[in-house]
Amino acid sequence: MQVISNARNLARVLGARTVLFISNQRFSSSLIQSHRSFLQCQLYGEASSGMCGSCYYLMPLHSVYPMISRTSFSTEAGTTDNNPTEAVKELYDNMLQSVNVKRTMPPNASLWSMIGNCKNHGDIKLLFDVLQNLRRFRLSNLHIHSNFNCNLCQEVARACALVGAIDFGKKALCLHNVYGLTPSIASAHHLLSYAKVHNDAKLMVEVMRLLKRNNLPLQAGTADIVFSICSNTNIWELISKYSKRFIKASVKLRQTTFDAWMEFAARRGDTDSLWNIEKLRSETMKQHSLTTGFACAKGLLLERKPEDAAALIQVLNGTLSDAKKPGITVEVEKLVNEWPSEVLKHQKEEDRKALAAALKSDISTMVASLLNIGLARSVNMEDLTKKEILS
Numbered sequence: 001m002q003v004i005s006n007a008r009n010l011a012r013v014l015g016a017r018t019v020l021f022i023s024n025q026r027f028s029s030s031l032i033q034s035h036r037s038f039l040q041c042q043l044y045g046e047a048s049s050g051m052c053g054s055c056y057y058l059m060p061l062h063s064v065y066p067m068i069s070r071t072s073f074s075t076e077a078g079t080t081d082n083n084p085t086e087a088v089k090e091l092y093d094n095m096l097q098s099v100n101v102k103r104t105m106p107p108n109a110s111l112w113s114m115i116g117n118c119k120n121h122g123d124i125k126l127l128f129d130v131l132q133n134l135r136r137f138r139l140s141n142l143h144i145h146s147n148f149n150c151n152l153c154q155e156v157a158r159a160c161a162l163v164g165a166i167d168f169g170k171k172a173l174c175l176h177n178v179y180g181l182t183p184s185i186a187s188a189h190h191l192l193s194y195a196k197v198h199n200d201a202k203l204m205v206e207v208m209r210l211l212k213r214n215n216l217p218l219q220a221g222t223a224d225i226v227f228s229i230c231s232n233t234n235i236w237e238l239i240s241k242y243s244k245r246f247i248k249a250s251v252k253l254r255q256t257t258f259d260a261w262m263e264f265a266a267r268r269g270d271t272d273s274l275w276n277i278e279k280l281r282s283e284t285m286k287q288h289s290l291t292t293g294f295a296c297a298k299g300l301l302l303e304r305k306p307e308d309a310a311a312l313i314q315v316l317n318g319t320l321s322d323a324k325k326p327g328i329t330v331e332v333e334k335l336v337n338e339w340p341s342e343v344l345k346h347q348k349e350e351d352r353k354a355l356a357a358a359l360k361s362d363i364s365t366m367v368a369s370l371l372n373i374g375l376a377r378s379v380n381m382e383d384l385t386k387k388e389i390l391s
Contacts, residue, residue, distance in 0.1 A: 084122035088114055092126045099137045106134075115155050124165040127156065128179055135180035147182040157187035161194040166203065169194075173207070175214040185216050192225040201233045208242065218249045220257070227260040236268060247280075255289050262295035269343040269355075274299045287319050294331045297366075298339060302355075306362040310369035317375060332376045336363055 084092070091114040098106040111134070118124055131148075138144040153172050160169030169191050173183045188207055195203040204226060211218065223246045230239035239261065246253065253261075258281045265274040278296060288296070293316040300309040317328050340359045344352050370376040 082120070082122045082125075084126050085117065085119050087117045088119070088123040088126055091117070092130055095130050096133060099133055103141065105137065105142065111152075112155070115152075115159050118159040118163060120163050121165045124160055124163060124168050127159070128168055128171070131156070131179040131181070135178065138180070147180045150182040150184045150186070153181040153183055154187045154190070156181060157190040161190040164194075166191065166194065170206065170210060173210040173214060173216070183214055183216060185211070185219050185222060188216060189221055189225065192222065192229070196225050196229050196232070199229065199233050201229055201235055201238060204229045205238070218246055218251050220251055220254050222246075223251055223253055223257045224260075227257050227264075231260045231264040236264065236270075239264060240273075252284065253280075255285060255292075258285070259289055259291035262292045266295040266298040267339070267342050268346045269302055270346075271299045271302050288316055290316070290320065290324060290327045290331060294335065298335065298343075301359065301362050301366065302343070304358060304362060306366035307369055309362075310366045310373075313366075313370060313375065314373055329376055329378055332367065332370065332379050336367065336379055336381065 091110055095106040095110055095114070098104055111130070114123075114127055114130065118127055135147075157169050157172045160166065160172065171177060171179065172181050172187055173191070175183055177183075188211055191207050192204060195201070195207065208226065210216075211222075223242075226242050226246075227239055230236070230242070243261065258277065262274060262277050262281070265271075265277060274295060278292070278299075281292060293312065297309040297312050297316075300306070300312065313328065313332070317325060320328070340356070340363070343359075344356060347355055364381065367376055367379055367381060370379075
C-alpha cells in the first residue's frame with residue numbers, strides 16, 4: 001500500500017523540487033564546464049555545369065549514418081594507401097582534360113562518380129584537387145561566382161569520413177574555401193559520426209570549433225551525437241560545456257539526447273545536475289523513456305528514498321508500451337549489478353564506504369517493494385551482497 005501511495009504522489013515527489021534551471025547557481029557550477037542527410041535546398045542549376053547552387057533552407061532532420069565496420073571506417077584504412085585507385089585516377093584525368101584542354105565543364109556524373117568511388121586518402125586528395133580546378137574554371141571561364149550546392153559538400157564530407165581523410169573533411173566545413181564547397185551542419189554530422197565510432201572527443205571538439213567559427217547552426221542531431229560522445233568517453237566537463245551552448249541556441253533536444261545526458265549524470269552520482277536536467281526534460285516531454293526514468297530512480301536511491309524509486313519504476317511500467325516493458329527487468333538488473341560499482345568510482349574515497357552501505361540497504365528495499373507489486377521477480381539479489389565494493 002505504501003508503494004501505491006507513493007506512485008500516486010510521484011508527480012509531487014519530483015515536482016516539488018525547487019530547482020531553478022540555468023539561473024540556479026548549483027546548476028551553473030555543476031554544468032560548466034542520413035546513409036545520407038536530406039536537405040531542402042534551392043538549387044540554381046545552370047546548363048553549363050548543373051552543379052552550382054546554394055542552400056536555401058536547412059531542415060533540422062536526424063542525421064542517419066550507415067552501420068559500417070570499424071575496419072572500413074578507420075583512419076588507418078584511409079591512410080595506409082596513399083595511391084589513388086584506378087577508377088578515381090581515370091575520372092580525375094578525364095575531368096582535367098575537359099577543363100584544361102577542351103575548355104568545357106565535365107559532365108555532372110563524372111564528379112559524383114568520383115566522390116562515390118573514393119576508397120582511400122589518395123582518392124580524396126585527387127577529389128579536392130579537381131574541385132579546386134572546377135571552381136577556378138567556373139569563375140574564370142563561366143563567370144559563375146556561386147559555390148556548388150550543399151548536397152555536394154555533404155557527399156564530399158561523407159566520402160572523407162568513410163576513408164578516414166578527416167583533415168580534408170574539416171576543409172569542407174570552412175565557409176571560405178578554394179574548393180567551391182557550401183558547408184552545412186549535415187556535412188559536420190558525418191565527421192561527428194566518425195568521431196562517435198572512434199570515441200574521438202578531440203575530433204569532436206575540433207568540429208564544434210569549426211561550426212562556431214563558420215556560423216553553422218546547431219541542430220538536435222548535432223546534440224545527439226555530441227552528448228553520446230561525451231558520455232562514451234566519460235568527459236563530464238565537455239557535456240556540461242556543450243549543453244549550455246545548445247540551450248543558448250534554443251535547440252530542442254531529443255529524447256535520446258536526454259537519455260545520454262541523464263544516464264551520465266546518474267552514473268556519476270551527480271544528483272544536482274540530474275534534477276536540473278530532469279526539469280529541462282519535463283518542460284518538453286510528458287513521459288519518461290526507460291533510460292531517463294531509471295536515471296531518476298537512481299537519483300532517488302542516492303537521496304535515500306528507495307520507496308519513491310520503486311514507485312517511480314511502477315509508474316514507468318504503466319506508461320511504457322508492452323514491447324518496452326521487458327526492459328524494466330533488464331534495467332533493474334543493471335541497477336543492482338552494475339550501477340553501484342560505477343557510481344562509487346566517481347565519489348571521494350572517504351565517502352565510498354558510507355555510500356556503499358547505503359546503496360546496499362536501499363537497493364534491497366527498492367527491489368523488495370518491486371517484488372510486492374509483481375515487478376523484478378527474476379532479479380538475483382545475491383549479486384548485490386557478493387559485490388566486494390559493496391561489502
